[in-house]
Amino acid sequence: MEYKLVPSICPYCGCGCGILMEVIEGKLVGTLPLKTHPINKGKLCIKGWSVHEFVYSENRLRSPMIKKGDKLKEVEWDEAISYAAKRLLEIKEKYGPSSIALISSARCTNEENFLMMKLARYVLGTNNIDHCARLCHSASVIGLIKTFGSGAMTNPIPHLEEAKTILIFGSNTTEAHPIVATHILRAKDKGANIIVVDPRKTHIARIATKHLQIKIGTDIVLINGMMNEIIKQGWEDKEFINNLTEGYEELKKTISKYDLSYVAKVTGVNEKDIYETAYLYTHQKPSSIVYCLGITEHHYGTDNVISLANLSMLTGNVGKPSTGVNPLRGQNNVQGACDMGCLPQYLSGYQKVSDDKAREEFEKFWKKNLPKEEGLTVEEMFTEALKGNIKAMIIQGENPLISDPNISRVRKALQNLEFLIVLDIFFNEMTEIADVVFACSSFLEKEGTFTNTERRVQYIPKVIEPIANTKPDWQVISLLGSALGSKGFSYDSPEEIFNEISQLTPIYRGISYERLKRYPLQWPCKTRLDPGCEYLHKDGFVRGKGRFIPIEEKEPFEIPDEEYPFILTTGRVVFHYHTATMTKNSPTLNKELSSVYIEINPEDAQRLKIEDGEKVKVISRRGEIEIKVRITDNVSPGLVYIPMHFSESPVNVLTSHEPLDPQSKIPPYKYSCVNIKKID
């Protein structure tokens, strides 16, 4: 007789909630919340409650496969690994190491991401490694590094509860990060001002004390306007500015033309609301900024983030408890994937590949020279694949055929490759086109660590044995690395990998499995006795002084015209997770919502003579889809919205992959121009 409740961490969003997996006789039967976990304290969203459901789905990959002819044939691991290694070596010989590109998974553990990074740099000799943070928060990483010196969430989630004013920019918090929203709601119950800036009437916007329904993409104007008003009224934190920042005079000059009436005209928010928001943010302290993809996923996303950083520094609302600039990272381990250096310009711990001193540490440890030119980012990889410069790709736990912008381009790019290896846990669009499919184990079938959005590194135990003939990613990558001729992949356990990580990564140096099993730790954690860092930039910024970078307003890359008169924006719903690979295979979640829809304003629907539930054609310069209509006042006239999760009508057929943000190379997901036509 065996009944166990094993604590683990939810694999869905970046909240990193504690869960208890119910196991009877070695089989998963249920999920309960972990009551004493520091973040969720016994609360879960519907996805968290349904974690156990996807594990035994019949759509799980059960064995590695090789494409023979037209079809995928199940093979043994030896054959799959040696074939993959052979082809990779051939391509590396023929075309050089920079013809290979890797995309690691922000949903795999830190250990696995580190190994992918090691495979790319140490074995294959390329810096062409990236992951999906490129598509969502690379703007945050770059923007906050430039202004503060560190690209991560400054304050921990529990601090939100004690904030007196919370500004929420471009985040549908109750749907995308429900447990972060719990803390915001608690703050509201204590009397805090919750101000949501969002072009849509999202769920959190309806709950907020104030909703600034801004014209999409005009955040910079709003923030500059707020800062201008703050300086005009003398509400800025002069002491903070003088002692801890640089570049104030330039900022003051640049924003001086953003007076209230101009800002109101451009953003559509009335002057009184802008004034009041500025007042509350500076007077009802401590004040915190929370933001998500509505800020970052524009072709000037980095500038949006920098504006938020400017605002927080101007008012002294950073480097203190319950303040800060807080990007809500999406994936359960996207922070970890960034920390592990799965980025074309950074080694683990945000040490630049071009920084000789940092690179030498790695070269000493691994006893090999590493490439020093920065590699390609995700969208650039696809551009190069189309040109024929990238010949092979290894894509782990990622579904670019649904999640990347301009899907038809992605499909052409991937089909142009000579060789494609896919590591995944489910059959999906990627496994259909792969040459080799490695069937990997889910997060419950392996040991490892995840780092959530607040830099909290958390240990996950192995709860059940890998199902069928799957292997954990760390074993697969190790086998591949060894088959490629490397001696650096003989790990007996993920703990050995983590020890290597902590030796090479200063911000993780003080973290070990022994410490993590007792309690999660927030980096930077530099020594064995360091309790971890609760909030960043205390008594000074990581880069020394915080840097004001003045930002001017930006123009959209396409404007609504007669041909494409609507603006399309995208987002998440609480019932599904990203490309729904896991959630579509969870009965409870699929029951709640199983089909996609487009949100159209009632006035627009009436004008186009469209009824609720009717199927329409939505067309952009990139492609077209057919989709059902949902008439709602969530969107204002001229704006439409499609959730990103559904492969039956993937919204990313319509979105554009360019122009990329010049600083962080993030694509402009949140803004496209479309037309809507009735289907006759």
Add this chain to the structure above:
Amino acid sequence: MKENIKILGFLCQWCAYQGADLAGTSRLIYPAEVKLIKVPCSGRVSAHIIFKAFQKGADGVFVAGCHIGDCHFKCGNIIAEKRIKVIKAILDSLGIEPIRLDFFFISASEGLKFKKVAEEFYAQIKKMGSLNLNHGR
């Protein structure tokens, strides 16, 4: 703009609905805003149906069944009356006036009683005003 009060009445087919029918054939006038639904027994009206009625915009809901001892299904009206008491307690706890929901005993021959019930219930609800549980959603 006049506030349009919506009343929904669930009447059992054996007694109460016959009573309403009789009111009709006797040309007894009752407020047009009272809409009637015939059910096989007042006991059939589950809490779900009543909640759905309020959720969909009803400002007042009543259930009418046979007098005690006359129920075609022996005790459907007894359970219905109990159930209504529980639902009223729930409405009260939520700050919704409990008299927006009521239960009446009406026999097949009580056409006049039905008219009175409909009129008085409607007047009561009109005085309280629209419930607007849906908030125009």
Add this chain to the structure above:
Amino acid sequence: MEDKVKEKIKEIIINKEVDGFLVLKRYFNYVVPYLFTEKNLEDLEELSLEEVKYPLARIILKIKKFYPDKKFGILVRGCDEKHLIELNKYKKINLKELYLLGINCSKNLALKCECPSPYTKIANISFGERVEGKNFEVFHKDLSFWLEKFSRCIKCYGCRSICPLCFCNNCSLEEELLVKRGFLPVDYPIFHLVRAYHLAGRCIECGLCEETCPAEIPLRKLYKEINEKFYQIFGYKPGEDIEEKHPLEFLEEEVKEKYGI
């Protein structure tokens, strides 16, 4: 008290009075429910009586379903005991086949939980000093308060999934015709009305639902108020008497007695 509890559990497992015992255990810095059997008695060292509320009655129900022929013991506080009394009433579990080890709650916990009876009544054995409970404080709020709270609901079904007394095989809340689905804000207040109705005269006010709600809806306070009114109408309080039946259960005897039908 912890040592005495450990001794007792060890005793009844070794005597084969029970095959397994459900209680809380320390797991590094966390506290989780744990099933002790004769195979892992050494883990009893890590037994915890920390005041962390888990749905132990729900867990024992699940375990019993998997192992119907085995006998179990369970650690109960006043609320767990009430859960089991109710489950016994609805024939979901047989109290006669369960060994109840009672823990009386401390004064701190009783005040924090606002519990009127922070002690066990029918347990096989009880540990800890009995303290007086705290009486129900009136919490009435108006409709706009409740609608604002309900509008925050993110349909996690946590209140339903964690409640030991929510055991329906086909949950009405998942019925699409009753509660529309696929969007936020949820179809409110019908979701919460249906739940409140199903719990009227059944909820024993343990507070698990309120603790697990990510939208911070004061569910327990609402159910407490409803139960108070229920008691005034029917004179029935759930979780008290093992034999008493819920007034809305179809009772042939009552109908014959009261109405002579």
